[in-house]
Amino acid sequence: xxxxxxxxxxxxxxxxxxxxxxxxxxxxxxxxxxxxxxxxxxxxxxxxxxxxxxxxxxxxxxxxxxxxxxxxxxxxxxxxxxxxxxxxxxxxxxxxxxxxxxxxxxxxxxxxxxxxxxxxxxxxxxxxxxxxxxxxxxxxxxxxxxxxxxxxxxxxxxxxxxxxxxxxxxxxxxxxxxxxxxxxxxxxxxxxxxxxxxxxxxxxxxxxxxxxxxxxxxxxxxxxxxxxxxxxxxxxxxxxxxxxxxxxxxxxxxxxxxxxxxxxxxxxxxxxxxxxxxxxxxxxxxxxxxxxxxxxxxxxxxxxxxxxxxxxxxxxxxxxxxxxxxxxxxxxxxxxxxxxxxxxxxxxxxxxxxxxxxxxxxxxxxxxxxxxxxx
Amino acid sequence: xxxxxxxxxxxxxxxxxxxxxxxxxxxxxxxxxxxxxxxxxxxxxxxxxxxxxxxxxxxxxxxxxxxxxxxxxxx
Numbered sequence: 001x002x003x004x005x006x007x008x009x010x011x012x013x014x015x016x017x018x019x020x021x022x023x024x025x026x027x028x029x030x031x032x033x034x035x036x037x038x039x040x041x042x043x044x045x046x047x048x049x050x051x052x053x054x055x056x057x058x059x060x061x062x063x064x065x066x067x068x069x070x071x072x073x074x075x076x077x078x079x080x081x082x083x084x085x086x087x088x089x090x091x092x093x094x095x096x097x098x099x100x101x102x103x104x105x106x107x108x109x110x111x112x113x114x115x116x117x118x119x120x121x122x123x124x125x126x127x128x129x130x131x132x133x134x135x136x137x138x139x140x141x142x143x144x145x146x147x148x149x150x151x152x153x154x155x156x157x158x159x160x161x162x163x164x165x166x167x168x169x170x171x172x173x174x175x176x177x178x179x180x181x182x183x184x185x186x187x188x189x190x191x192x193x194x195x196x197x198x199x200x201x202x203x204x205x206x207x208x209x210x211x212x213x214x215x216x217x218x219x220x221x222x223x224x225x226x227x228x229x230x231x232x233x234x235x236x237x238x239x240x241x242x243x244x245x246x247x248x249x250x251x252x253x254x255x256x257x258x259x260x261x262x263x264x265x266x267x268x269x270x271x272x273x274x275x276x277x278x279x280x281x282x283x284x285x286x287x288x289x290x291x292x293x294x295x296x297x298x299x300x301x302x303x304x305x306x307x308x309x310x311x312x313x314x315x316x317x318x319x320x321x322x323x324x325x326x327x328x329x330x331x332x333x334x335x336x337x338x339x340x341x342x343x344x345x346x347x348x349x350x351x352x353x354x355x356x357x358x359x360x361x362x363x364x365x366x367x368x369x370x371x372x373x374x375x
Numbered sequence: 376x377x378x379x380x381x382x383x384x385x386x387x388x389x390x391x392x393x394x395x396x397x398x399x400x401x402x403x404x405x406x407x408x409x410x411x412x413x414x415x416x417x418x419x420x421x422x423x424x425x426x427x428x429x430x431x432x433x434x435x436x437x438x439x440x441x442x443x444x445x446x447x448x449x450x
Contacts, residue, residue, distance in 0.1 A: 028424040050393045050425040074417050078390040364416060 003083040006070055006094040008106035012127050015039045015298060016305040022067045024059075024093075026052070026082050027074055027100070035368040037072060037096075037103060037128070038298050049078035056085045068094065075099040101363060103128040107153050109135075110306040112291060115242045119218060123291060123306050124153070130295045130370045131177050132307055135163075136241055139218030143167040144184060145239065145247055146293045149362060151180040155187065165190045167215055169224070170351075171249030171293060172236040173198035175262040176341035176370040178362050179351050182206075195228075198235030203353035209237055229280055231273025232258035232372070234265070246288040246311055251276055253292045254300040254309050256373035257320030259337055262344055266334045274329055277321055286312030296373050319375065333374050342368040376435055376446050378410035379403060385414045385442060392418045393425055396447070400431070403449045408434065411445040418443055 014021050020041040025032050026049035036044065045062055052059070063069060063086075071086070071093055073079040079095040086093045096103060108125045112134075115121060119138030126132070126148055134145040135154065142163035144154055147170075158165050165188040168181045172195060182204060185192035193209035194202065211228030225240040232250040236258070239247040250258040257277060260269035288311045295307045302308065315321055323329040341347070343365035349355045350362070357365065382399045384392040392413045399409055411422065419436070422445055426433045430450040437444050 028420050030424075031420065048421070048424060048428075049390050050397070050421060051428060053394060053397055073389070075389060077388050081390050 001087040001090055001092050003080070003087045003092075004094045005097040007097050008103050008128070009108070011037060011039075011070070011096065011103070012106060012108050012125075012305070015042075015127060016301065016303075020067055022064050022069045023072055024063065024069055024082070025072045026078050027072070031074070035100070037100075040298055043067070049073060049082050052082055052085065056082065056089060060089065063091065070094050070096060072096045072103075073099050075101050100128070100367075104363070104366060105148075105150055107133075107148065107150055108305060109153075109157055110304055112245070112306050112308055113289070116244070119242075121241060121245060121291075122157075123308070124148070125301075125305060125307065126177075127305075129177065129366065129368075132291070132293050132295065134247060134291060136217055136224065137161060137163045140164060141166045141218045143169065143215070143217045143224060144181070144190075145169045146171055146174070146249065147180040147184055149178040149180045149183070149366075151183045151187070154180070154184060164188070167191050167193065167217065167224075169193045169209065169239070171195075171238065171247065172233040173202075173263075173348060173351055174250075175344040175348050176294075176372050177366055178347055182353070195233075195235030195237045197230070198233050199352075201352050201354070211237065227280065227284075229276035231260055231269055231276045233263050234269065234272070236276070240284070240288065243285075244287075244289060246281075246284065246290050248281075248290050248292045250293050250372045252281065252290060252314065252318070252321070253294055253296065253373050254290070254307060254314065255318065256296055256375040257318070257333070259372060259374045260333055261337060262340060262372070263348070266337075270330050270333055273333060274326065281311065281321075282315075284311060286310065286315065290314055294370050294372050296369075296375070337374060338371050341371045342366070376410075377408065378446060379407040381410045381412070383412050384418070385412050387413065387415060389415050389417050389421065393421055396422065396425070400429075400447070400449055405449050408446055408448050411447065413443045413445070414441060416443075418445075422447070 032046040071079040076099040083095040122135045124133045194206040196208040213226040227238045432448040435446040
């Protein structure tokens, strides 16, 4: 029997199309418990590869015969070994090309919609980690918001659609992933905008992004209007693009809200978070399409793989927007929080320019889910 | 710490450090200690879990100039 490599892109399509897949994850148990490939119709078996060195016979009766089997490990080496062993005993299996390392870095560009005077907005779905970034395109110019460190993907994409990147934004100082904003701005001579209240310790030049700023992309009326919305961080800023899309950063997600503790000031920022969600956002049009910087669960994906919802719908359905009692709200966002993202302090320092880890170290720091939300 | 055998697994990628460790361990008697040098970062969690599941004891672990060193007593 043969073994084949399955790419992260192919696995992403199975997630989006809700196809069945049996995942034999051969990483150790703690890594599997911490973070795995999520899919609505995926089934899992976690047996570390080092338990199978003497043979795979003992797990044969736990593997399906009527489903595709994908063997997954951290970097692919062990999954190839186990896939080979399964193949020798007569199974047709695939392994995940590049392992979880590549899964974590895979970005799937999805068009979210058109802008009014021509132009488009694209969402880059980092499916393995739940991070969302954006490209707004108009008249041959492009803006990028909340980019990941996989900068070539944005640069190549912009080139493929004939757009020049002129502005780069981060809605806040990220704690779960390393921003590619500064690198993209340097490579393209674009302006890099950061909220100054999040950038008090950064060691590089940036343009201060403040509430009320308007930035024009292309020469038409496509405005990116900044809306100060603290809570996840003190500087967190949302954008209203073309009066149609609300880029909510890490303040509001589809099925959850931002957590206020990743910069160490949970109690101080609860009131800001509540004010942003319950007052500032309430003043906006309910027809705005919310485009957040994260998703937590695959149920938040739309049928085309994008993550978006009308603000009005979130006002009625998102639990975090429907807590009348302030104390109850305080409890939700400060107690029983999920674990913090892996290496979040080092990630923040990297995003401030204080430390400059190499690519391999950056990969390692970003291992695991984003964990920026509370439900 | 005195080891009965030293395994150099530097530069090897997963799964080889564990494959070689298992093989080297087979050649030792119960109670003897194997010292392993590896550079693959994943070796730390994997060797710890492997030793535990195999009834061996991870006696000591240290990191020196990006080389991970482990001492495992055969159980």
